[in-house]
Amino acid sequence: xxxxxxxxxxxxxxxxxxxxxxxxxxxxxxxxxxxxxxxxxxxxxxxxxxxxxxxxxxxxxxxxxxxxxxxxxxxxxxxxxxxxxxxxxxxxxxxxxxxxxxxxxxxxxxxxxxxxxxxxxxxxxxxxxxxxxxxxxxxxxxxxxxxxxxxxxxx
Numbered sequence: 001x002x003x004x005x006x007x008x009x010x011x012x013x014x015x016x017x018x019x020x021x022x023x024x025x026x027x028x029x030x031x032x033x034x035x036x037x038x039x040x041x042x043x044x045x046x047x048x049x050x051x052x053x054x055x056x057x058x059x060x061x062x063x064x065x066x067x068x069x070x071x072x073x074x075x076x077x078x079x080x081x082x083x084x085x086x087x088x089x090x091x092x093x094x095x096x097x098x099x100x101x102x103x104x105x106x107x108x109x110x111x112x113x114x115x116x117x118x119x120x121x122x123x124x125x126x127x128x129x130x131x132x133x134x135x136x137x138x139x140x141x142x143x144x145x146x147x148x149x150x151x152x153x154x155x
Contacts, residue, residue: 029084030129037090040138043127052145053122059091059132060114060139067104071097074115088129091115094136112139119143 033039047053060072074094078087094115120128122142130138 030088033131036134037131038134040130041127042140044124046124050122054119054143055122055140056119057117057138057140058114059136060112061136062110063113064108065111066108067106068102070113072113072115073097076117091132
């Protein structure tokens, strides 16, 4: 038998095992959400230089709101998944935050009002796992650093 044929045969045999890494069992080592929580997983595509990328998440819900900017306050705690070397985040204590009190010409409409998180590490190998109170949703942005570095001025 030809060596390249054996390599192709081995690759074809192992392919189903590598594909299963993206199924729901990938996150089985993470704790199940409590009765009052929901678990979200943010999976991002592989990038060439992942250290140049960050994820910014927003935890919130749709609310009727006028033209004034509204935010929520809450606590986001990073926890270690013991024995695995991974981390996950737990959001709690969500309360109404501040908002401006400007006079609005438009009637209130549904808007996504959220807690804004810090920038989190970008990791395409395993998703970012976040537990939030029931009734809240997660939206996110992916940020990428510019290739140009600026020089600071000494003063």
